[in-house]
Amino acid sequence: MTIVVQDVLHGSRLALARLLSQIENSTPAGYTALSELFPHTGQAHLVGVTGSPGTGKSSLVNRLAWHYRHPPEGVPQKRVAIVAVDPSSPFSGGAVLGDRVRMRDLTGDSGVFIRSMASRGSLGGLAAATSGLVQAFDAAGFEIILIETVGAGQAEVEVARLAHTTLVVEAPGLGDDIQAIKAGILEIADILVINKADRPGAEHTERALRGMLQLAHPGRRVFRHHGALETVQPSQPEPTSGESVWLPPIQKTIATEDSGIVELIDQIAKHHQYLHDSGEWEQKTRARLQSEFDDLLHTALVQRWRASVTDERIAHIFEKLAQRQIAPRDAVSALLNGVPR
Secondary structure, three states: OOHHHHHHHOOOHHHHHHHHHHHHOOOHHHHHHHHHHHHHOOOOEEEEEEEOOOOOHHHHHHHHHHHHHOOOOOOOOOOEEEEEEEOOOOOOOOOOOOHHHHHHHHOOOOOEEEEEEEOOOOOOOOOOOHHHHHHHHHHOOOOEEEEEOOOOOOOOOOHHHHOOEEEEEEOOOOOOHHHHHHOHHHHHOOEEEEOOOOOOOHHHHHHHHHHHHHHOOOOOEEEEEOOEEEEEOOOOOOOOOOOOOOOOOEEEOEHHHOEOHHHHHHHHHHHHHHHHHHOHHHHHHHHHHHHHHHHHHHHHHHHHHHHOOOHHHHHHHHHHHHOOOOOHHHHHHHHHHOOOO
16 A cells, blocks of 8 residues: 555545645546545535526535534534535636635634635536546545536536435526426435525526426436436435335525525435435445546546557548548547458
8 A cells, every 4th residue: 555545544635635636637647546535435425506507505514514524412523525626717727716715704713625726627516636636635534525517508427327316406586487497406416405586586586496497307317418328326216115215495595695505405314314214325326436437448448549549640540531421430440440442
């Protein structure tokens, strides 16, 4: 076991910060450390927080973390890690990692670790290295890991494959009934949160969301991800005789006034208990590992193939493609099968 891994397991924040940078930068040392840390993972409760921009996700995450660190008397504290993903510029590649500005209440708390990261062009609301960072936090002993997504909108569903509990945050005044019902992002919700509930239209938003829930089918959820159909393990499986079914509750909050946060934490705890009682915790864990395995296998196979083909060969095929002498699908087939063109 490397010294870095030992330090992370013993609670060194400096070692953890350096490891997170190595993971995000895809260094061999980071991969080696993740492999050594993997047997120590699997204990943390992963809570995804997603929704459209402007719904107050960062403020909500800030208050959730604060209450986990300052629970009611008799309730144990939780060590909390926050992974906040911000969008990268498609032109410069840079990102303004500004979520910490809204989390100043957590400054100086050794039981909280905030890590901002850029999406680096990844779709679905997360970055490619988000899963690795979450594993590192899990192995380091953080009991609650809050994963705040970019806030891309209706297609931001990748967090459902990573998190055990997914919070979808809405706010009044961001769309009509049709907008609420058509958004596929709502179908991944384990808990629906109406933040900024003091604004006009909060009751209207709640009615629209309840209408959506009544129309929703409690079976498995399938969505398109990078052009392919993906299945998200449902929080509402088809019930069998005598089984309970998790119906996503709607919780109103006003994060800036600390209203409704305790009740939201109670809903998260109830969902955590439901996952264990129903056996869905294990199902979600297996689905997440299967997804990560498939992604890594895809990347490894592409890299291996790319190493076996010369740049000249690819340039030659692409030139024929650009001149419309060969179709894109035939070009790929020619490269994979080594057919001269």
